[in-house]
Amino acid sequence: MTNSTGVGANIARARKLRSYTQDRLAREIGYSVSMVRKVERGLEPAAPAFLSASARVLRVSVDELTGAPYQDTIERNGGLDGLSELRAILAEGLHVRAIEPLALNELAAELDRVNLNYRNDKGKQALAKLPIVIRQLHGALYNATTDAERGAVYSLLSSAYVTAERIARRFGHLPLTTPTLDRLEVFAERADDPLYASQALMKRARVLMYHDSYDVGLSLVEQGLALVEGSDEKALAVRGYGHLAGAIVAARGRKPDVARAHIEEARSVAEHVEGESDAYGTLFGRANVGIHSVAVELESGDPATAAREGSALHLPKSIAPPRAGHHWQDTARAYLLAGDPARSLAALGRARKVAPQQTRLHPMVRETLRGIAMLERRKSDTVSNFADWLGPNAVL
Template sequence: MTGAPYDDGKPLSDAVNSLSILLTEGRYARAEEPGALVQLENDLDAAQRLYRTDRTRQTIEVLPNLIRRIHGAVRELSGDDKAHAYTLLTSAYVLAEWSVRRTGHLMLALPALDLADGYAPSSDDPTYGAFSALARARVLTHFGESEVAGQLIDSAIATADSSTAGMVLAGYSHLAGAINEARQLNYPGAVAHVGAARELSTYTGETDLYMTAFGPLNVEIHAHAVELESGDPNKAAIDGAKLAHDRDAPPTRIAHHWQDNARAWLMAGKTDKALTALNKARVAAPQQTRLHPAVRETLHGIAIAEKRRTETLTGFAAWLGTSV
């Protein structure tokens, strides 16, 4: 319906094809020589940094070989090392799901989720099972299946303990729950989830444990998103425009906020401010901004609302690869 996946201006088809083959192989994946377990862990960390710094295309490029090597480690190792290899494998498939969803290849998200769910019980980190379920809940929210998504989110919250990892899991789950409730227009329920996450963030501070980017900043970003989805879009626009963050804040998280802020300004009837917010998203994370369907929807909404085409509007459309 949205026209996604879009072209980010550089070849993506070969990388997606390699990942598609791997996901189709599923549990029968062809393994490759793994090398040292510590090197696999370092390479996975590097792939996660690519994703977090708005280089999702590059993440997809490196994942197939990395995952095949981790499969090799799972088949060669035993004991605690094997369990840790399963943790890396689960994490890699979760990263694959995030990457294909961000680039609009939603049908690839489903086998990636199934594989993450399948390998999580063999992991040496029991928390990964809950994070895999949360990834599925986010996709279900996207498709509008809020009931099952809510069940998965509530289950993740119930399994969280009082450790730092447990508080991050619970906080991240509450943020997922906030969006899930907001999409159902359950504003009080969404606000309650944000409040619970905000309290947990006072204990965890800013952290990217499990690639969550959880902390006070992400809580406030979700608070603005809840206001946009089920509260007052004008309030979301005005308050969201005041967002302040450190220079080391995850650029993709910041860009997504400005995408939402642009939509809020459009709903508030301020097309000039909506376009300003889109340009802030472009500066923060250009690849993500170019690939996200909501950006095109907002841009076309601005074009419909404006009586004449400005150079700024047509210039942004040209960069995006569309017309207005």
């Protein structure tokens, strides 16, 4: 169904295949006819909640509407080593072909290096190494002789599948997230670190947003939060992460009061965290709360506030590049929706500078740039250059 014509054109095509009028689609997804028209014409980027609702009603997947993964762009930049092997591992399920492992402490160190690559916007490098680590961890599980050893390996496997799910989303392979989370839930139940069970629920809640399943997602967030015990940094990071997940799920589910309540809870937790915690890759701290607060205002329909607060937010130099990049992507979309394409483009430039790999492959970046181009009386060289950098036919 998809090609390079943009989300709006893909929604229009899917709508016509279902013999839906714009009026009927608007009624079914709970948005105005005016919004449907603007999205289909490319005058306004489709919000993630609009996308998931449209996909559900039109009986297609979100990635069919976005066109992700952007294979031409990925191949132009060297392809994705490790993707086919990760697919094989997920297809093997609980029968993964194990290979001879390193010592457990060496495997833990190798997994830390994979996670650090992901944190630093080097997802391609992380993906290239991750499948080998997973197969070695299954080898370590086979070799384990005590419950303590098995519990430690299950925790490392949980960490590996957390990263696998993040990588699948990063590169636009949403169908891989479900089997990844299925594996995570199995291993988290057996891990010697109980906080992985909490994270498994919270991460599934975030994936459910792509399926327009917000009530189930919010229920899973609450279940995950209820499992978190303790007040050390790890527990605080997971608790805070859960509230941030709940905030985004609620905002996209059009429950702004619930979303803002989660933000305030997260803000309270962040007061007890020094800087930005790297525990479990949550990157939880005051700055991340600020980033999510901006996102909540954007998803709740207040782009002017999101643009103002997003541009004013001070991000520490130590914050993970993908997190900062996502913030500037949201700020760019907010400026566009607020009618300021020049500042929107400037925010996209900041996202590109801080997290180029993530920015190049994010669907909302392409839609925001397309919206900027539509608002300009003539396409500027800056827009054209940015589109060329994104990949073939990023803006038509």
